[in-house]
Amino acid sequence: MVGDTSRVKPAGRYVRLDARGAPSFSPRQLWRDSVGHGISRASRALRRQRRAPGECLAPLRRAPKRVAGAASAAGAFYAHNWRLLQREVLCGVAAMLLQIPETVAFSYVANLDPVVGLYATGFFGIIVGLLGGVPATVAGAAGALAVVMPQLTGGDGALAHLPLPARVDHLVVAVTLAGALQLAFGALGLSRAFAMIPRTAHIGFLNGLALMMFLSQMSTFKVCTDPALRFGACEIAHRLAWMDVAEPATWTTAFVVVLTMVVMHGFPKLPMVGKLVPPTLVVALLGVGFEHGINRPLLGYNVRTIGDTSPLAGGLPSFGVPDFGGVQDWAAVLSCAASLAAVGLFESIMTLQAVVDLTKARLTPEACRKECVAQGVGNLVCGFFAAMGGCSMIGQSTGNVLNGGRFRVSAVVSGVATFVVVLFASALIELVPVACLTGILFVIILHTFYWPSLRLVFHLQAADAFAIVLVTALAAAINLAVAVVAGVVWQSLVNGWRDGQQLAAHAAVETVTLYRHPVEAEQHGDGGDRTSSANANQSEGDTDDHESDAIPVEERVKVYYVRGQLLFSSVALFRAFFDVDADSRVVIVDLHECLVGDFSGVAALREAATRYRDAGKLLVARRLCAQSLDLLRHDVGWDHVESIHVAGSAHDDEEAGLRHSDASAHYALPSPLPHLHLVSPFSPSTTSSPTATSSYHVLH
16 A cells, blocks of 8 residues: 555655664663663553553442443333233243253263253353343353363363363363463454454354364264263273264164254245244253153153263352462463364354344444453353353354344343353253254254355365365364464465565666766765764754755666565565666665565665675665554664765766754654655656755664
């Protein structure tokens, strides 16, 4: 992107590139130009962001009044719209009925007691419902987090040598740390970073999540080899074996799974009743009726239930500080916490986008920030109540919106209703066959997997197709957070390479006017360098006298017109453009259609200037945009000068006579271009005034 040139004459804009040798620093200079400069920049940034003493606490002081005002407004609104309140409550109950079977299934995926997952669903429903970024967003114990947790709780994870209670304690610490990370992420406004996640990483995330959920359900088709143990304890003890294909119980389990999938798919299509009753509730009722009304009393081919796996001890959660002092492997805990925080935020932002797409609203940065804060508070609460942790859930949130939920009441009701079920109906949950939960998850997997990707990988460019496969494979092999980060890094490298390969240049010859100064013979050699340095720092009055001696001379110079982005991936191409030996003594690089993208591009300009300096020639750049000039400003050794003069000698060598000016005022302006380029440089088609000057930068 090139800066606005409407207020500048159409001729070139120059930046003087003068690559000097490395200066010798005293310890004081070294400190001032390194650590001291960094401290100065940080202090200026803090002063700009500094708030009044009471301003930081003002939001907390206003919070009770704002909550009371919001509650009063909501009460008045629903008092006049009680039918809307009724619909919101019913949508919340429906969301709870959809969540409970899934939460139990996800709890088993994470090797946790189902009650631990139900606590998380209750907490997240209430907290995200009240504090979340978008109304009607349903949150709870999610499969995306459940598939990450076995790296701590699994029998083959990093803590396999510890008993399960100790592993769960480590997970509670990780959930608490994840909440702190998410809270900091939202408080610092870093949620905008999710805008950088490419579409290929989104697709790979969905595919990897579906694959991990599918693999986690294979335990449904296993049996415990120790009759004295419940299935959950047997799984912890690694005493599971695959079902025998010849056994009727195997086929009965498969039948329940298939029946569940058929009901989940077909029941919502029934007129009237299909939209009133959640299909998960129908599946649970059918599963309980078949298992305890037909299968066990008549057939005897028992299908494992939730109660057979592990009992549910209903009751309210108890408060307790996580055992930070008992952590034996901080590396594993921190890794899991970072993964939980990243995956939770990623799925939550994707959920918000899905909800606003359905409601025809717009997802704002403020909504994303509030969602990050809500996720952090939710996981912190889960950590202090030994719950599973969670995030916003795409499927449940879209289902809530499609059912008619539009406000925060529906999400809050789902959380409250979950606690009611845990307190008073845990015995009923134990009757549900695990095969029903597997069938529900299989349907969710089918809707989670991005099936068009099977076609896209054969039509996309190889790099983009590889990104989808890479994220999917890493999600299944390691975890979702690592997979998404790898996808972002890969896509960034690919895009950087593609942008770099678009750099191109062509050369031309132009006639420009140079100001030549007579130089005494004794000024050459070391003396000449000292004279140039002195000229670069002389006072305003001395420079005016110096300019009066300048003789304008027209000279034909080589001009390189560069187009594209000059960044790390295009530096090699940029080097190859120049023919230092064959070029004229003054060379111009026209960067009107080129953007200097990073410090590697700045270093490439410095390197080119060094090559021309070593050959006794002068390199000048013109028409840099504001972004490129800003990068030059942050590099060490660039000075803002007003004009370039060349010095002549008996040997016709050239040196720089530079008029120095202060650059700080220039960069304090909102738009540097009008101030920087006061007068247009000389155009090949016009006669230049001997007194015309332009703005330059000099590179030491």
